[in-house]
Amino acid sequence: MTDKPGIVITGASGRMGQMLIKTVLDSDKAELAGVVEREGHDWVGQDIGIAMGGAALGVVVTDDAGSAFAGAQAVIDFTAPQATIAFSKLAAEAGCVHVIGTTGMSEAEIAQLDPAAQDTVLVRAGNMSLGVNLLVQLTKKVAAALDEDFDIEVIEAHHHHKVDAPSGTALMLGEAAAEGRGVALAEVSDRGRDGITGARKKGDIGFSAIRGGDIVGEHDVLFAAAGERIVLRHMATDRAIFARGALKAALWGQGKDAGAYDMIDVLGL
Numbered sequence: 001m002t003d004k005p006g007i008v009i010t011g012a013s014g015r016m017g018q019m020l021i022k023t024v025l026d027s028d029k030a031e032l033a034g035v036v037e038r039e040g041h042d043w044v045g046q047d048i049g050i051a052m053g054g055a056a057l058g059v060v061v062t063d064d065a066g067s068a069f070a071g072a073q074a075v076i077d078f079t080a081p082q083a084t085i086a087f088s089k090l091a092a093e094a095g096c097v098h099v100i101g102t103t104g105m106s107e108a109e110i111a112q113l114d115p116a117a118q119d120t121v122l123v124r125a126g127n128m129s130l131g132v133n134l135l136v137q138l139t140k141k142v143a144a145a146l147d148e149d150f151d152i153e154v155i156e157a158h159h160h161h162k163v164d165a166p167s168g169t170a171l172m173l174g175e176a177a178a179e180g181r182g183v184a185l186a187e188v189s190d191r192g193r194d195g196i197t198g199a200r201k202k203g204d205i206g207f208s209a210i211r212g213g214d215i216v217g218e219h220d221v222l223f224a225a226a227g228e229r230i231v232l233r234h235m236a237t238d239r240a241i242f243a244r245g246a247l248k249a250a251l252w253g254q255g256k257d258a259g260a261y262d263m264i265d266v267l268g269l
């Protein structure tokens with residue numbers, strides 16, 4: 001028996017799932033309480049240490065999320081939108097802090113997380129790294145200082161496995177730029193230009209997505225005017241930055257009031 005929070009990692013075999021498991025195992029502030037994979041995955045039923053190519057750890061991969069969450073203090077979830085919605089209900093029932101890194105959720109899907117946030121602490125962010133959350137605040141500040149003579153473009157690059165675009169981070173940066181300008185992103189967002197698009201509309205916030213190789217995640221916010229340009233840039237070279245942020249959020253959430261939070265809250269930025 002220990003007083004360290006027990007953490008369950010969902011999507012155990014994923015790029016982030018494996019990084020999160022290593023991060024929790026390396027931490028002296030938390031314990032690995034369980035690991036979850038989707039039904040039918042060949043890791044289900046295996047010891048997670050062996051499945052990841054190492055020694056047995058005594059934690060078996062399960063597809064029964066409800067049982068895994070019972071008795072744990074937090075769930076860290078980097079999976080897929082529908083899985084995350086289902087996990088939010090189970091985490092709330094179990095009284096677990098739910099840290100959500102899953103991206104590509106529509107507004108309607110995000111709204112389905114609201115009932116869980118009435119009952120438990122839910123921390124959701126499209127990017128859990130300190131650097132990107134700082135960049136979000138810088139973007140808001142720069143956008144507030146400049147007028148519409150500066151065209152704003154968010155350019156992102158990720159590995160070729162990524163399934164959603166724009167990235168969650170790009171959307172956070174776009175939201176920050178829109179907030180700085182005092183406009184609603186939905187009104188000014190320009191995504192997926194192709195063909196005879198017409199000239200750029202003043203005040204729009206544009207998005208471009210590059211997909212290739214093993215790029216972990218790169219984001220530029222470009223402010224382009226006649227005669228000068230400002231570029232705010234974040235480059236991730238190691239997924240550990242996202243996992244460290246997620247673990248920080250899981251620990252921060254212990255004992256907090258139920259509600260929906262983000263990494264700006266966690267990091268106090």
Ligand SMILES: NC(=O)c1ccc[n+]([C@@H]2O[C@H](COP(=O)([O-])OP(=O)(O)OC[C@H]3O[C@@H](n4cnc5c(N)ncnc54)[C@H](O)[C@@H]3O)[C@@H](O)[C@H]2O)c1
Pocket residue numbers: 010011012013014015016017036037038039041078079080083100101102103104125126127128129168242
């Ligand atoms: N917020 C951040 O800081 C951040 C950082 C990196 C990645 N992400 C996001 O995290 C998500 C996962 O990224 P990834 O690169 O690890 O993807 P991945 O495809 O490598 O991993 C996803 C895992 O989720 C599992 N999964 C899917 N449905 C499930 C279910 N119902 N039950 C249990 N497991 C399920 C899959 O089997 C897979 O193992 C993506 O949405 C990505 O954009 C967010």
Ligand SMILES: O=C(O)C1=N[C@H](C(=O)O)CCC1
Pocket residue numbers: 103126127158162166167168169170216217
């Ligand atoms: O690898 C991914 O997928 C990433 N997703 C997040 C996003 O959509 O912004 C964060 C960066 C890595």
